[in-house]
Amino acid sequence: LEQDLPLVWGRTITSVFFGGGTPSLFPPAAIDRFLSAAAARLRFAPGLEITLETNPGTAEHGAFPAYAAAGVNRLSFGVQSFDDGCLTRLGRIHDSAQAERAVRLAQDAGFGNINLDLMYALPQQSLAMAEHDLRRAFALAPTHISHYQLTIEPNTLFAARVPAGIPDDDAAYDIQEHCQALLAEHSYAQYEVSAYARDGNTCAHNLNYWRFGDYLGIGAGAHGKITSGAEQTLLRRFKRKHPSDYLRHAASAERIGGDSVIEPAQRPFEFMLNALRLVEGFSLRLFEQRTGLARHVIAGELAAAQAHGWIAIDGEQITPTALGRRFTNDVILLFLKD
Incomplete structure (x- = not known):
């Protein structure tokens, strides 16, 4: 943050998102120290959204009140599915009971703004199974659901060894249509391709991405986009990917994995x-x-x-x-x- 401050001097921070997989492994005291240090150096908007991504398999009893005390006011749980067979095929470390327990622990700690990530078109998943996932989610009454289709990304284990039973395009579209109708029926309004919110609880941080706003990426593998200067130069920057490599260079320009300018034609x-x-x-x-x-x-x-x-x-x-x-x-x- 210290190194990147010149990029954002004088600008107001409207959201903070602790993401990238399992930031809930970061102890609450560390989250508190970071937010306090950031607020001392940058202008935080009143009531800004502060989201923490949480893996249900690493949620600890007693941690959620401490995260809330540190300033976190929104949680995003990477549930993916409430079907234990699907979770096993995805290689997830949690089961459905742990996911439900983690969400209820957070609610008991006072968190009211909660997102659940769910995937569909999973290996060996039927339309009925996808519906069951949503109904399990509805029972927990989150304010936001991210419901997105499984995609096979290059250079991943699934790309090297594609699992059997992935629904074809027609089946995936049938699941999508059916689930969209079910989400609307339960008052989750779609506002983005895969994002659904109740009572206007949209994700401010993601809306900034989708509206092509600026964001500062801090930490190993983080990406950012900053507009600067009278000529409105659009700079994309990413940091070194490997955590230990990044930490060795965090205090120098060597922390930067790469910079690129988005040219007007792009x-x-x-x-x-x-x-x-x-x-x-x-x-x-x-x-x-x-x-x-x-x-x-x-x-x-x-x-x-x-x-x-x-x-x-x-x-x-x-x-x-x-x-x-x-x-x-x-x-x-x-x-x-x-």
């Missing part, structure tokens, strides 16, 4: 990659503010998307249609420059 695609995930879409004014470009540079692509029935244009507002949300990748690709 910005429409980068913006759409985020903003078109939102059900509300975006305003042309926001596009201009976040990219530093005039709206006319995307007029042709917007017209093409509208002709396909993928977006609706109402004055300043660009909104994906139901068809557009189904073919989000195709819409985004319109803005990719050769």
Whole structure:
């Protein structure tokens, strides 16, 4: 943080997110020290959202009140599934009983703003099993559910050894449609491709990503995006990935794994990659503010998307249609420059 302060002097911090896997292994006292040190160096907005990602398999009784005392006011549990067979096939270290217990411990400690991560289209998962996962989640009454499809990423164990029984595209879409209807029935409003909130409890931190806002990435493997200068230079920066390697260089420029500037020609695609995930879409004014470009540079692509029935244009507002949300990748690709 000390090293990156010059990038964000004078700016207000509107959210903090402790992520990257299992930050709940970080003791509450360390979270408290970091937040206190950060607040002493940067302006924190009143009531800012402070989220801690939590692995149900590492949740400890007694830790949640201490996290709350440190300033954490939102928890995100990586449940993934309430089916023990699915969890085993995913290689998770917790079972469904541990997940439920961890969430209830957090609620007993006073946490009211809780997200549950759930995946669907898992190996050997049926539509009924995916529905059962959601019903188990509803019983815990979280304020937010992230419900996303399993994807096989390159250079992962699943990519090297694809598990049997992954639902095909048609089956996955059937699960998605059925679960979206179930979430709406239980008052979880979809506001992004895979994000659903009750009573307006959207995730401020993730909304900043999707609106192409700036964020500072601190720690091993962290990524950030910062806009600076009169010319609105958009800088992406990532830190060294391996924790021990990062710690050896944390106090020097060697901590940086790489920097890259988002050139003007790339910005429409980068913006759409985020903003078109939102059900509300975006305003042309926001596009201009976040990219530093005039709206006319995307007029042709917007017209093409509208002709396909993928977006609706109402004055300043660009909104994906139901068809557009189904073919989000195709819409985004319109803005990719050769």
